[in-house]
Amino acid sequence: MKTRRLGGLLGTPLAVALVAAFIPWGGVAQAVTANDFEVNTAWTTSEEDNITTDFTSKSPSYNRAYSKASSSIGDVDVVATFEKQAERDEGATYLTRQGTNQAAYKATAEQFVGQPDPASIPALGIAAQGSTGSGGPLGSWQKLNFNGASEVGTVTFKFSKKVTDPIIDISGLGGYSYHSNDASYAVGNFVRASFNATDMELLTEGVKFVKASDGENLNVTDNTLEVAERNTYNLSNGLPWSGRLDCGNRNYQYPEFYSPELVQAGTGSVRLQGTFDTVKIKLSHHAVPFSAFEGAGAAIYANNADKPGYGPAYGDGINGYNVLNNKPIMIGNQQASNQENLDFFRLSFRLPKSAQISGKVWNDTNKDGMQSATESKVAGVTVKLLDEQGNPAVDASGNPVADVVTDDQGAYSFTNLAAGNYKVRFVPPAGQKLTLQGEGAAEVNSDADPDTMTSEIIPLQINEHQQNIDAGLVPVEKFKVTHKFESATAGMDLPKDVLDLVPADQPDKADGSKVTPTAPAKTEVKVAGGTWKFDPGYTEKDATIEGADHEFVGKWTFVADPVEKFKVTHKFESATAGM
Incomplete structure (x- = not known):
């Protein structure tokens, strides 16, 4: 048995340096590169799906809201459809083609499996924002006090044909929002601020999340994907020099106005393990106030609820900042406006390139178990592909792999295979049987057991070609x-x-x-x-x-x-x- 990568061997020192350790399919360690995946094209939207409203962010970077977006990955088309939770406001959470690419949040190649150039991966933008039903009434100070997760809707990805184990690349999951007034007033009254991130829950049976790269600040279980630490910066790489946010105009004079210590936004690659053509994910807006963290400074904890003449509207010990840009909020006698608390992150798909297994059947005239140049090839031999348990195999689209018959050169091939473990079974013609197994070098030996007529397990990686899975025939004595x-x-x-x-x-x-x-x-x-x-x-x-x-x-x-x-x-x- 001899293997090679489709498209050539990785033989140069530079090529070796570019591979990324990866333990995906079948628990077998692999080294994959960016070339082992098909990447989605730029996402497109149609104006008939435009859901932009006053609740949509006014940021010029992501102010165009849509309920659908489309792309393609190799020969597979994919359509993303967002449906809001019934109580939420139209246009508060949405899709947008303004996700540009995975470099927009300064993500690095090392954060993604295969180490692709992030700028080469077009991204779908997803904005998740708590609106009506997430915390108190819109425009009220109670709205600021939300601490926790609130479902905002679902996003469904529909592929034009079944796919196996696609990769989701994510960057910039999580961020922050804050509001500061005059420093002297803030010391006596409030600085309200919170971190926010989108929690994802997989709703499709038979599919699960599997972490595919080390990435940054991601927590992945079989059916959930969220940031591991909530005190997120909004970038995938690089923090402010102090490791905190600049929450006031005079931070150098009043260091207590800094935020809690920061961590990077969630970034990395996650595998959707399974074979499917549709996958549905629930999105939840998750806000955590600065006051939930230690070391944030006294102003973050300002609580005037019991102070004569103030009351809870001036601070209640939570001091979050869960707001929409179009809803100014009165806090005491001051108005908080022109702020918003949403999580705008970037999502892309990559599909593992399919693999194949091939070989040939020959007449072992001298019965030594090794092919020679003078021994003829055999046409018309049936060859079957099995999984590692010996059951009929399925291809990367989830379809049964049909038996093949060797051509006039004795050759056969199984294509469009997903990474995994396989076996090949040969069916000798009447009057013939398989020769000795494993004699000589991989290029000339026979790979099947004469008794079972089946090869040993063949580990197959993505974008890999397992060649020379051969069989020699001898007359049945x-x-x-x-x-x-x-x-x-x-x-x-x-x-x-x-x-x-x-x-x-x-x-x-x-x-x-x-x-x-x-x-x-x-x-x-x-x-x-x-x-x-x-x-x-x-x-x-x-x-x-x-x-x-x-x-x-x-x-x-x-x-x-x-x-x-x-x-x-x-x-x-x-x-x-x-x-």
């Missing part, structure tokens, strides 16, 4: 069953009449077949002085052909006729005449 009669009576040979009863040979017996002897036409033969009897008979009731002819030995015993018995009597007579 035929053997015969012969019979032999022997005398079981010491000192006596079998007569011709008994030897003439030796059964005919049984020809054309396959190696490993079970055979039984033929009974003689008669089991008793009468001769002068007695009878030969087929007793005790054959020494074996049956046998198995083991690479040679087999002979059954039958035993005959002579039984003599009974000897007739006579008696001697006596009689006295007179020898004198007349007396």
Whole structure:
């Protein structure tokens, strides 16, 4: 068995340096590069799906809201559809083609599996924002006090055909929002601020999330994807020099206005494990106030709820900042406006390039288990592809892999395969069987076991070509069953009449077949002085052909006729005449 990457071997030092360790399919460690994946094209939208409203962000970077977006990945089309949760406001959470690419949040190649150039991966923008039903009423100070997750809707990805184990690349998951007034006022009253991130829950049965790269600040379970630490910066790479946000105009004078310590936004690659054409993900806006963290500074904790003349509207110990840009909020006698708390992150798809298995079948004329240049190839041999449990395999689109037949060059090939573990089974023509397995180098040996007609497990990586999964054929040897009669009576040979009863040979017996002897036409033969009897008979009731002819030995015993018995009597007579 010999393997190679489709498109050439990675042989140069530079190429080796570009690979990324990856343990995806079948638990087998692999080294993959960006070339091992098909990347989605730029996402497009249609004005008929425009859902921009006053609730949509006014940021020029992502102010165009849509319910649908489309792209393609190789020969597969994909459509993303967002449906808002019933109570939420139209246009608050949305899709947009303004996601540009995965470099927009300063993501690096090392954060994604295969180490692709992030700028080469077009991204779908997703803005998740808590609106009506997320916290208190819109425009009220209670709206600021939201601390937790609130479902905002679902996004469904529909592929034009079934795909296996696609990769989702994500960058910029999570961010922050804050509002600061005059520093002296803030010290006495409030600085309200919060971190926000989108929680994702996988709703499609038979599919699960699997972490595919180390990435940054991602927590992945079978059905959830979210940031591991909530105190997120809005970039995938690089923090402010202080590691905190600049929450006030005079931070150098009032360091207590800094935010909690920061971590990078969630970024990395996640595999959607399974074969499917539709996947649905629930999105939740998750806000966490600065006051939930230690070390944020006294102003973050400002709580005037019990202060005479103030009340809870001036601070209640949560001090979050969960707002929409179009809803100014009065906090005490000051207005907070022109702020918003949403998570705008970037999402892309990459599909693992399919793999293949190929080989040939040849006549092993000299029966040595190795191909030679003079040995002919065999057409018309059926070849089957199995999974590692020996069941019929499916391809990368989830369809059963059809049996193939070798061509006039003895060649066969299975294409469009997903990474995984496979076996190849050869079906020899009548009168032939497989030759010895594993003799000689991989390029010339026969890979299938002669008894099972099946290869060992073949680990197949993405975008890999396993070549030379070959099989040699030899004629099925035929053997015969012969019979032999022997005398079981010491000192006596079998007569011709008994030897003439030796059964005919049984020809054309396959190696490993079970055979039984033929009974003689008669089991008793009468001769002068007695009878030969087929007793005790054959020494074996049956046998198995083991690479040679087999002979059954039958035993005959002579039984003599009974000897007739006579008696001697006596009689006295007179020898004198007349007396």
